[in-house]
Amino acid sequence: MTQRLPRLHAFALLLTLLVPPLLAQDKAPKPEPDKAGSKQAGGKVDFAAQVLPILEKNCFKCHRSPYTDDTGKPRRPKGGVALDTKDGITTSKKGKVVVAKKPDESKMIAAISLPKDDEDRMPPAKEADPLPKEQIDLLRKWVEQGAEFGSWTGVDKGKDKGKDQKPGDGKSDGKPADGKPGEKGKTPGKDAPAHGGEKGHEAGHDGGHDAEHDELLEVAGDLEPLADAVKEQLQRDHAFVEPLARDCALVRVSFLGNESLVDDDTLKVLDAARAHIGELVLARTNVTDAGCAAIAKLPHLVRLDLRQTRVGDAGVRALASARHLRSLNLFGSQVGDAGVAALAQCTTLRDVYLWQTPAAAAAVVALQHELPDARIVFSADLPEPLTDVPQRGGRGKR
Amino acid sequence: MNIHDFRSLSRSCDDATRRQFVGSLARGLLGVTFGGLLAGASTARTPLRVLPPASGRARQLVYLFLRGGMSHLDTLDPKPGKATQGPVAALRTRADGVLLGQYLPKLADQMDKACIVRSMTSKQGAHPQAQYLMRTSFEKRGTVQHPSLGAWIHRCKGRQNPTLPGHVIVGGGADMPSAGFFPPQFQALPIGDADGGLQNAALPRGVDEQRFDRRLDLLRRMNESFAADHSQRDVAAYGEAYADAVRLMRSDDLAAFDIDRENETMRTTYGKTPFGAGCLLARRLVEHGVRCIEVVSDGWDTHADNFDRLADLLPAVDQGLAALLADLDARGLLQETMVVLATEFGRTPDIDQDQGRNHYPKAFSCLLAGGGIQGGRAHGSTDAEGREVADAAVSIQDFNATIAHALGVPLDEVVTSPDGRPFRVADKGEAVLELFA
Numbered sequence: 030m031t032q033r034l035p036r037l038h039a040f041a042l043l044l045t046l047l048v049p050p051l052l053a054q055d056k057a058p059k060p061e062p063d064k065a066g067s068k069q070a071g072g073k074v075d076f077a078a079q080v081l082p083i084l085e086k087n088c089f090k091c092h093r094s095p096y097t098d099d100t101g102k103p104r105r106p107k108g109g110v111a112l113d114t115k116d117g118i119t120t121s122k123k124g125k126v127v128v129a130k131k132p133d134e135s136k137m138i139a140a141i142s143l144p145k146d147d148e149d150r151m152p153p154a155k156e157a158d159p160l161p162k163e164q165i166d167l168l169r170k171w172v173e174q175g176a177e178f179g180s181w182t183g184v185d186k187g188k189d190k191g192k193d194q195k196p197g198d199g200k201s202d203g204k205p206a207d208g209k210p211g212e213k214g215k216t217p218g219k220d221a222p223a224h225g226g227e228k229g230h231e232a233g234h235d236g237g238h239d240a241e242h243d244e245l246l247e248v249a250g251d252l253e254p255l256a257d258a259v260k261e262q263l264q265r266d267h268a269f270v271e272p273l274a275r276d277c278a279l280v281r282v283s284f285l286g287n288e289s290l291v292d293d294d295t296l297k298v299l300d301a302a303r304a305h306i307g308e309l310v311l312a313r314t315n316v317t318d319a320g321c322a323a324i325a326k327l328p329h330l331v332r333l334d335l336r337q338t339r340v341g342d343a344g345v346r347a348l349a350s351a352r353h354l355r356s357l358n359l360f361g362s363q364v365g366d367a368g369v370a371a372l373a374q375c376t377t378l379r380d381v382y383l384w385q386t387p388a389a390a391a392a393v394v395a396l397q398h399e400l401p402d403a404r405i406v407f408s409a410d411l412p413e414p415l416t417d418v419p420q421r422g423g424r425g426k427r
Numbered sequence: 428m429n430i431h432d433f434r435s436l437s438r439s440c441d442d443a444t445r446r447q448f449v450g451s452l453a454r455g456l457l458g459v460t461f462g463g464l465l466a467g468a469s470t471a472r473t474p475l476r477v478l479p480p481a482s483g484r485a486r487q488l489v490y491l492f493l494r495g496g497m498s499h500l501d502t503l504d505p506k507p508g509k510a511t512q513g514p515v516a517a518l519r520t521r522a523d524g525v526l527l528g529q530y531l532p533k534l535a536d537q538m539d540k541a542c543i544v545r546s547m548t549s550k551q552g553a554h555p556q557a558q559y560l561m562r563t564s565f566e567k568r569g570t571v572q573h574p575s576l577g578a579w580i581h582r583c584k585g586r587q588n589p590t591l592p593g594h595v596i597v598g599g600g601a602d603m604p605s606a607g608f609f610p611p612q613f614q615a616l617p618i619g620d621a622d623g624g625l626q627n628a629a630l631p632r633g634v635d636e637q638r639f640d641r642r643l644d645l646l647r648r649m650n651e652s653f654a655a656d657h658s659q660r661d662v663a664a665y666g667e668a669y670a671d672a673v674r675l676m677r678s679d680d681l682a683a684f685d686i687d688r689e690n691e692t693m694r695t696t697y698g699k700t701p702f703g704a705g706c707l708l709a710r711r712l713v714e715h716g717v718r719c720i721e722v723v724s725d726g727w728d729t730h731a732d733n734f735d736r737l738a739d740l741l742p743a744v745d746q747g748l749a750a751l752l753a754d755l756d757a758r759g760l761l762q763e764t765m766v767v768l769a770t771e772f773g774r775t776p777d778i779d780q781d782q783g784r785n786h787y788p789k790a791f792s793c794l795l796a797g798g799g800i801q802g803g804r805a806h807g808s809t810d811a812e813g814r815e816v817a818d819a820a821v822s823i824q825d826f827n828a829t830i831a832h833a834l835g836v837p838l839d840e841v842v843t844s845p846d847g848r849p850f851r852v853a854d855k856g857e858a859v860l861e862l863f864a
Contacts, residue, residue: 283587285715287589336758382759412753414695414698
């Protein structure tokens with residue numbers, strides 16, 4: 030009896046896994062244009078008229094391209110999924126939100142079809158009820174029909190209540206905003222009181238950091254904590270091992286203070302901990318291109334710091350195959366145009382640092398085009414040098 | 428030690444070994460240190476408590492302290508058009524709707540990276556007490572020396588770089604609170620002048636490595652019996668201090684302290700001022716993995732000629748801080764480095780007959796950047812004339828709790844001082860979570 034139970038469970042599980050696709054196929058037969066037209070009103074689903082309003086009403090609050098909200102706080106799409114552009118819907122950090130003609134591979138359809146109390150259901154259980162069945166069916170039908178957008182490519186930013194101003198647009202021009210006291214009522218400070226306050230708390234801060242933390246937890250999966258013996262061995266081999274994030278088995282390994290002792294051979298010591306290394310700091314060490322192949326094979330590497338190393342194009346090309354790499358610091362390395370171009374393949378990248386490398390601006394621009402959501406830092410926004418040093422500055426007496 | 432302490436410690440030591448656990452417990456609570464001279468890098472480097480926050484990636488702290496009380500109205504919280512504003516105009520910044528005083532134009536261009544806290548408030552209006560409060564979260568008392576925030580971070584997170592000190596204070600003099608009742612190895616290394624770097628780190632003239640080794644050996648033999656007879660933490664710490672110093676003297680990392688290795692452009696980009704040099708040194712130490720670097724600037728107690736004095740003082744801060752933020756960002760280090768600009772209190776909105784402003788703890792401003800802080804905004808506000816906090820008050824303890832939280836120091840961990848009294852990193856302060864991205 031006790032032995033049978035698991036089998037029954039397995040069977041039930043199999044059923045639940047199989048049934049939804051079966052049902053789905055039943056419900057929506059292949060769209061023969063004429064038949065579909067007669068059976069379901071409207072025939073071919075019109076994206077702009079029928080789908081977009083549903084997305085607008087239910088999804089855009091969280092899933093829209095980066096913008097600045099009323100409080101001046103920059104917002105990013107939640108979970109890296111933006112649904113207000115065609116590109117956003119067809120590709121995203123999280124994989125394919127919509128796969129034309131394949132509703133069962135489309136994460137959007139999966140997410141809206143989850144049970145009411147499922148925590149992954151969209152819109153989120155905490156904020157809204159599930160979409161009505163007709164709307165779910167309509168979206169599914171739209172995907173089945175090929176997920177065509179017509180002429181739509183994205184929400185027209187101009188129309189969007191002026192919220193899309195970038196933080197940089199208000200760049201200081203070095204001129205006083207309000208020269209003389211007495212010009213009451215015209216002060217920018219008064220027109221735009223600047224406080225983050227509760228609004229930001231309510232809508233915002235969970236979005237950013239929890240998403241990053243969630244990603245780390247997702248990458249770690251059900252990894253067991255790193256064994257103490259391995260940790261101690263690493264420390265003996267000049268590594269410093271720290272946990273990467275709360276409740277996460279991934280670790281950060283750095284060699285600060287021992288850089289001169291670290292070269293490609295040293296990387297072998299990482300093997301014992303390879304599944305656990307989420308962040309690797311090799312700044313100013315002697316690692317070279319040859320070592321990068323081994324680094325790229327670390328299965329859960331999320332952040333890599335190769336600041337001021339001799340790593341160049343060949344090494345970076347090898348790194349581009351890393352599966353979860355989110356942050357790559359190549360400041361002061363030898364990477365050039367070829368290496369930068371190769372990074373386009375690494376679609377998980379979110380932060381790339383390329384200041385003081387041989388890479389040319391054109392290559393960086395091309396990469397930015399390939400990785401539109403990544404922050405690629407190529408130059409430093411340094412202030413003009415201070416030439417006129419104030420005589421009494423910093424002296425004074427308490 | 429009461430039950431509560433034990434529970435909070437054991438909870439947080441999940442993945443430390445038993446030996447580490449017992450060791451850290453003994454070190455932290457009883458003030459015992461193991462090993463003395465023999466203690467190699469590994470014990471010094473093992474993080475005592477490891478709890479990185481979900482929120483930020485901050486691993487290091489640069490804490491810029493303007494000693495004397497910076498006027499909030501003339502810097503981070505201008506009130507253009509109001510009688511209390513005086514002659515200092517306001518500037519638009521790269522953060523929409525956030526204004527700065529006219530002497531901070533370069534910081535204005537970096538405001539997308541920083542968040543001003545405009546609703547700081549405290550009740551302590553005397554310099555030594557307020558400085559102590561700001562840096563330790565506790566009122567100054569005769570009976571106990573509280574550890575500074577930097578020492579808490581150092582103790583909790585360990586040293587990333589085994590050769591360099593975990594905590595460095597530039598320009599503050601030796602009287603800055605640091606280790607407090609923590610064991611002496613958490614005492615900060617004071618650097619008098621960033622331009623001079625680390626003094627007395629080279630071997631004396633006429634002493635070569637061999638002779639130096641013989642001297643060290645002699646010292647060790649002389650100390651041996653004393654250390655055996657007096658196995659106290661301070662004796663052991665003395666030995667460790669020597670070992671640390673020798674390790675540092677012989678290391679490549681000594682170069683981290685030498686800002687002369689930076690080119691002329693970088694020097695002038697940070698500004699050739701004591702504060703600018705301090706910021707540049709801080710950046711070098713961040714690159715080398717020093718946990719906590721404080722840079723102290725004096726002269727902010729502007730009782731007379733406030734406006735002329737600020738015109739002299741602020742350009743150095745504007746330049747140094749703007750350069751630091753931009754430089755750390757371009758090097759990919761700003762996300763893991765929290766940069767703080769703090770002062771002990773603000774200055775009176777009312778301008779007195781000497782064109783001065785006086786002590787004003789009731790409402791003032793500080794600034795946070797990096798380490799997971801959401802830039803491009805201001806948190807909280809003061810009323811129209813900058814007299815009272817109007818919105819989202821932040822106490823000094825809350826402010827310190829926010830920094831501690833970002834760096835992964837658990838706010839609820841209770842550490843008992845050698846005389847048996849319980850303390851937490853930011854006393855009863857609560858982190859202002861909405862500041863994080």
